Amino acid sequence: xxxxxxxxxxxxxxxxxxxxxxxxxxxxxxxxxxxxxxxxxxxxxxxxxxxxxxxxxxxxxxxxxxxxxxxxxxxxxxxxxxxxxxxxxxxxxxxxxxxxxxxxxxxxxxxxxxxxxxxxxxxxxxxxxxxxxxxxxxxxxxxxxxxxxxxxxxxxxxxxxxxxxxxxxxxxxxxxxxxxxxxxxxxxxxxxxxxxxxxxxxxxxxxxxxxxxxxxxxxxxxxxxxxxxxxxxxxxxxxxxxxxxxxxxxxxxxxxxxxxxxxxxxxxxxxxxxxxxxxxxxxxxxxxxxxxxxxxxxxxxxxxxxxxxxxxxxxxxxxxxxxxxxxxxxxxxxxxxxxxxxxxxxxxxxxxxxxxxxxxxxxxxxxxxxxxxxxxxxxxxxxxxxxxxxxxxxxxxxxxxxxxxxxxxxxxxxxxxxxxxxxxxx
Amino acid sequence: xxxxxxxxxxxxxxxxxxxxxxxxxxxxxxxxxxxxxxxxxxxxxxxxxxxxxxxxxxxxxxxxxxxxxxxxxxxxxxxxxxxxxxxxxxxxxxxxxxxxxxxxxxxxxxxxxxxxxxxxxxxxxxxxxxxxxxxxxxxxxxxxxxxxxxxxxxxxxxxxxxxxxxxx
Ligand code: FES
Ligand SMILES: [Fe+2]
Numbered sequence: 001x002x003x004x005x006x007x008x009x010x011x012x013x014x015x016x017x018x019x020x021x022x023x024x025x026x027x028x029x030x031x032x033x034x035x036x037x038x039x040x041x042x043x044x045x046x047x048x049x050x051x052x053x054x055x056x057x058x059x060x061x062x063x064x065x066x067x068x069x070x071x072x073x074x075x076x077x078x079x080x081x082x083x084x085x086x087x088x089x090x091x092x093x094x095x096x097x098x099x100x101x102x103x104x105x106x107x108x109x110x111x112x113x114x115x116x117x118x119x120x121x122x123x124x125x126x127x128x129x130x131x132x133x134x135x136x137x138x139x140x141x142x143x144x145x146x147x148x149x150x151x152x153x154x155x156x157x158x159x160x161x162x163x164x165x166x167x168x169x170x171x172x173x174x175x176x177x178x179x180x181x182x183x184x185x186x187x188x189x190x191x192x193x194x195x196x197x198x199x200x201x202x203x204x205x206x207x208x209x210x211x212x213x214x215x216x217x218x219x220x221x222x223x224x225x226x227x228x229x230x231x232x233x234x235x236x237x238x239x240x241x242x243x244x245x246x247x248x249x250x251x252x253x254x255x256x257x258x259x260x261x262x263x264x265x266x267x268x269x270x271x272x273x274x275x276x277x278x279x280x281x282x283x284x285x286x287x288x289x290x291x292x293x294x295x296x297x298x299x300x301x302x303x304x305x306x307x308x309x310x311x312x313x314x315x316x317x318x319x320x321x322x323x324x325x326x327x328x329x330x331x332x333x334x335x336x337x338x339x340x341x342x343x344x345x346x347x348x349x350x351x352x353x354x355x356x357x358x359x360x361x362x363x364x365x366x367x368x369x370x371x372x373x374x375x376x377x378x379x380x381x382x383x384x385x386x387x388x389x390x391x392x393x394x395x396x397x398x399x400x401x402x403x404x405x406x407x408x409x410x411x412x413x414x415x416x417x418x419x420x421x422x423x424x425x426x
Numbered sequence: 427x428x429x430x431x432x433x434x435x436x437x438x439x440x441x442x443x444x445x446x447x448x449x450x451x452x453x454x455x456x457x458x459x460x461x462x463x464x465x466x467x468x469x470x471x472x473x474x475x476x477x478x479x480x481x482x483x484x485x486x487x488x489x490x491x492x493x494x495x496x497x498x499x500x501x502x503x504x505x506x507x508x509x510x511x512x513x514x515x516x517x518x519x520x521x522x523x524x525x526x527x528x529x530x531x532x533x534x535x536x537x538x539x540x541x542x543x544x545x546x547x548x549x550x551x552x553x554x555x556x557x558x559x560x561x562x563x564x565x566x567x568x569x570x571x572x573x574x575x576x577x578x579x580x581x582x583x584x585x586x587x588x589x590x591x592x593x594x
Contacts, residue, residue: 094477188475188487191583195550216508221499333585338487350484354491363473363490363590365503368511371589376510379549 007419014396016412020384023197029329035421036309037062038153041163043311043323044068044078047147048184054097054112061151062325067091071112078151079114079136090136110136146175147183166247170305174315176298177264178341179285185321186353190336192362196374198310198332201324202414204370205312206254206304208405209394212237214373218359218366226269227260242405250308250417252410258300263318263352265299270358271351278347308417318356330378336361427451432568442537443525445570450520453593458501465572466564469494472576473590479578489590504592511591517546518592537561543594553587555594556580
């Protein structure tokens with residue numbers, strides 16, 4: 001432990017302090033861009049978003065314009081979306097299906113494998129002008145686990161599965177909701193900004209300590225809808241006792257027995273009486289396919305997963321994929337999607353989407369209060385020079401493998417990995 | 427201020443405008459219980475996602491898709507001092523224009539209108555929500571009620587508008 005660290009991690013004194021400069025400093029952000037976002041595996045998209053050959057999506061990933069597509073032969077690819085001629089965005093559409101991508105500026109044409117196919121007026125170039133070498137540049141690394149595609153700008157990054165470590169099991173639990181193991185990003189994107197440092201959303205996504213205060217109105221809504229919200233054991237803040245998990249490599253999760261509804265075989269009154277037989281059938285399918293124990297694991301636990309650094313998969317009231325990037329030290333852009341099994345019936349899909357909105361999103365019953373909390377924190381952090389340290393020591397009086405979801409053990413997992421990548425001192 | 431009364435046998439654009447201005451006044455002044463009184467017993471309220479404005483909430487992830495039960499809970503929530511996203515409450519001013527009756531069938535009247543909702547909160551930049559409303563209104567006696575209220579945002583993404591924590 002050194003005084004020059006951003007993180008003061010003192011296990012003996014059971015104290016964990018965080019220098020608030022990490023949330024406000026443009027220099028820290030600049031270093032994060034190089035030491036974190038340019039070094040890690042970063043989520044780019046789901047295979048189902050480019051289901052057919054020629055399907056594409058454009059999005060900004062870690063400040064780069066990315067063209068995420070499936071080529072005519074069926075392979076998923078990710079290119080830097082920048083024309084090799086003089087730099088224009090090659091593909092300007094948000095999504096679609098294409099055989100070729102033509103740059104609007106001077107008309108260079110690329111195919112879905114990135115090859116440069118046509119250059120208008122090619123006879124004006126010398127003999128060393130080689131179209132073979134002027135294709136769209138692929139991202140240095142692209143890999144997927146269960147259709148979650150990640151890219152890395154570091155060619156030497158370890159392979160994805162090693163990187164994901166214990167997070168794989170949590171992606172499995174999500175994917176196993178589909179009888180065929182095929183999940184699908186559902187149409188409709190929630191894209192919004194939060195006036196707060198990106199790391200505050202990492203913390204918030206897995207911080208169950210804030211539920212009783214920040215989400216009191218959501219708890220009331222659940223109660224009014226017939227869900228039993230009372231803690232069943234003394235000393236707990238929530239109806240059930242959950243865990244905060246260290247999944248290795250900076251990945252972490254909360255892992256809680258379900259006390260509210262889940263679209264996967266966890267009925268709640270909001271779904272309506274009519275939904276009961278259908279949900280029983282979903283349960284039966286799960287048990288038949290996975291066995292009783294695994295079916296219970298899939299259906300009866302709520303899990304909020306953080307894949308370091310910036311992918312959140314919440315498997316609770318619905319399944320959400322959420323990713324976010326800093327635009328400056330005090331702002332981030334968030335993108336959120338809903339995920340569901342491909343074979344879902346229309347009624348099941350509608351229920352999943354309805355359930356999503358009970359909690360999540362800019363118009364949900366909980367997310368707006370998270371955003372409010374994060375923005376209030378960011379404003380409070382304006383006092384960082386005088387009020388320098390934040391405390392994240394909750395639960396340090398218990399062993400690492402007994403951390404509750406309402407403790408901060410899993411938050412410390414993130415910070416230890418983060419400070420490891422950022423280097424010991426300033 | 428009280429709800430406008432219909433006088434003629436046919437609902438005119440002026441009737442609809444009076445009704446929308448009255449609704450706007452209730453929303454801007456946070457008279458949300460009175461606003462709930464403008465809704466039919468099976469009313470719904472939708473805000474589609476910016477990238478799929480024409481979609482159906484049953485197969486697309488919306489920003490808001492409330493039936494009457496959830497709408498009543500929403501009002502309860504945002505009036506609660508523990509609704510942090512609305513503490514302090516948003517101050518809003520709505521400008522409604524380009525009002526058109528788009529369909530009439532029996533007692534049901536389809537209405538389209540454009541809006542700008544300016545939203546202010548202490549310590550925050552002003553936010554301008556721009557878009558169009560799609561209403562299904564129902565004539566009940568000499569008053570109009572809202573059966574469906576759909577808010578189509580013009581922005582490509584919600585972006586810096588951030589949240590829809592008040593009734594848009
Ligand atoms: S910049 Fe693309 S063709 Fe010139
Ligand atoms: Fe929260």
